[in-house]
Amino acid sequence: MAAIQEEVFACSVSEFVRGTEKKRITVNDNDIFIVKIGDKYFALDSFCYHAGGPLYNGDIEELGGRACMVCPWHKYKVCIDTGQNFYQSVDPKNPKTSVKWTAGQRRHRTHAVIVRDGKIYVTLTEKDGTLDSDQYNGHRA
Numbered sequence: 001m002a003a004i005q006e007e008v009f010a011c012s013v014s015e016f017v018r019g020t021e022k023k024r025i026t027v028n029d030n031d032i033f034i035v036k037i038g039d040k041y042f043a044l045d046s047f048c049y050h051a052g053g054p055l056y057n058g059d060i061e062e063l064g065g066r067a068c069m070v071c072p073w074h075k076y077k078v079c080i081d082t083g084q085n086f087y088q089s090v091d092p093k094n095p096k097t098s099v100k101w102t103a104g105q106r107r108h109r110t111h112a113v114i115v116r117d118g119k120i121y122v123t124l125t126e127k128d129g130t131l132d133s134d135q136y137n138g139h140r141a
C-alpha cells in the first residue's frame, strides 16, 4: 500500500492523558481517529468496513492477544495495528478443537503514524477502493 501524502501534523501527545485512549480528528479532509495504547499510536479511518458504523466510537479491547476496535453497531472487531478483521473460528473438520481468535484479511484502512518531539504526525494511505472500508470513508467536504 503506497503512501500518497506527506507526513501531516495530527495532534499533540499531550492531548492524550490516559494509557489507552482514542481521538477523532481530520487530516487533509480525511476523517480518521488516533488510538493510543501504552506509548504507541495508531491511525484508522473513522467508519467501519462492515456497514459504515462509527468505529471511532467503539471500545478498545484486547482480544486473543491483539488490540482491537469493537464497532458499536454490530460488534465486528478490527485489529488496530493492521486493519484486519478479527473473529473467533473453529475448525469444522475438527470440532473438538477449541475456538481461537483469527485475523482475517485487511479490510479496514490504517495510516502510518510517527511521534516526534511530542507531536503526532500521520501519513495517509491512498483510498484506492481496495479495502472494504474505503466505500464509507470519503473526503470531508
Ligand code: FES
Binding pocket: 048, 049, 050, 051, 052, 053, 054, 071, 072, 073, 074, 075, 076
Ligand atoms: S457497521 Fe461496524 S460492525 Fe457493522
